[in-house]
Amino acid sequence: DAGITQSPRYKITETGRQVTLMCHQTWSHSYMFWYRQDLGHGLRLIYYSAAADITDKGEVPDGYVVSRSKTENFPLTLESATRSQTSVYFCASSETLGLNSPLHFGNGTRLTVT
Amino acid sequence: AQKITQTQPGMFVQEKEAVTLDCTYDTSDQSYGLFWYKQPSSGEMIFLIYQGSYDEQNATEGRYSLNFQKARKSANLVISASQLGDSAMYFCAMREGPGNQFYFGTGTSLTVIP
Numbered sequence: 001d002a003g004i005t006q007s008p009r010y011k012i013t014e015t016g017r018q019v020t021l022m023c024h025q026t027w028s029h030s031y032m033f034w035y036r037q038d039l040g041h042g043l044r045l046i047y048y049s050a051a052a053d054i055t056d057k058g059e060v061p062d063g064y065v066v067s068r069s070k071t072e073n074f075p076l077t078l079e080s081a082t083r084s085q086t087s088v089y090f091c092a093s094s095e096t097l098g099l100n101s102p103l104h105f106g107n108g109t110r111l112t113v114t
Numbered sequence: 115a116q117k118i119t120q121t122q123p124g125m126f127v128q129e130k131e132a133v134t135l136d137c138t139y140d141t142s143d144q145s146y147g148l149f150w151y152k153q154p155s156s157g158e159m160i161f162l163i164y165q166g167s168y169d170e171q172n173a174t175e176g177r178y179s180l181n182f183q184k185a186r187k188s189a190n191l192v193i194s195a196s197q198l199g200d201s202a203m204y205f206c207a208m209r210e211g212p213g214n215q216f217y218f219g220t221g222t223s224l225t226v227i228p
């Protein structure tokens with residue numbers, strides 16, 4: 001039962017570089033999400049996806065790009081990293097969009113932009 | 115306005131004692147779901163417990179229970195018989211609104227003292 005796997009676990013990059021965070025799930029959940037976690041802000045939604053090739057913006061999408069060519073993968077790309085994007089990034093999935101359906105999280109990627 | 119408010123940035127509890135972590139929420143919807151997550155120092159987000167807005171009974175999961183007071187819009191987490199392994203950040207979350215998105219509080223850091 002692998003669940004959701006995020007890679008890398010830690011990443012240091014320089015301002016202006018492109019970086020991609022990977023997310024892979026084995027549950028075949030339709031819905032996948034990217035959140036960032038910052039002190040004092042809790043978790044904020046970046047992008048989400050209802051199915052392959054269907055994505056939509058969340059609360060803080062600027063500077064990020066997502067794709068979902070396969071149900072199980074949902075990579076997040078920072079096109080030109082900025083220091084304000086230093087954060088912990090969580091990928092999550094949900095079996096349905098039902099009100100009783102919890103989010104299941106990966107272990108997170110700690111990204112530092114220097 | 116904040117949808118989820120956790121007013122206790124940090125809490126301490128003696129081992130084997132019970133502790134209540136506060137959560138209030140703001141919604142005009144009649145249908146919503148309330149969740150609690152645990153984030154230990156290792157960083158992963160662990161789903162603990164769910165309460166539906168129409169549930170008349172308080173949810174319980176082992177040593178976790180959710181004290182749901184709908185009129186007061188509160189969804190406090192009660193941990194009974196605290197253990198050292200309960201030391202972690204705890205996040206309250208609500209699922210509601212168009213698209214049934216999740217909204218997270220800023221978390222409460224719980225430290226269990228031996």
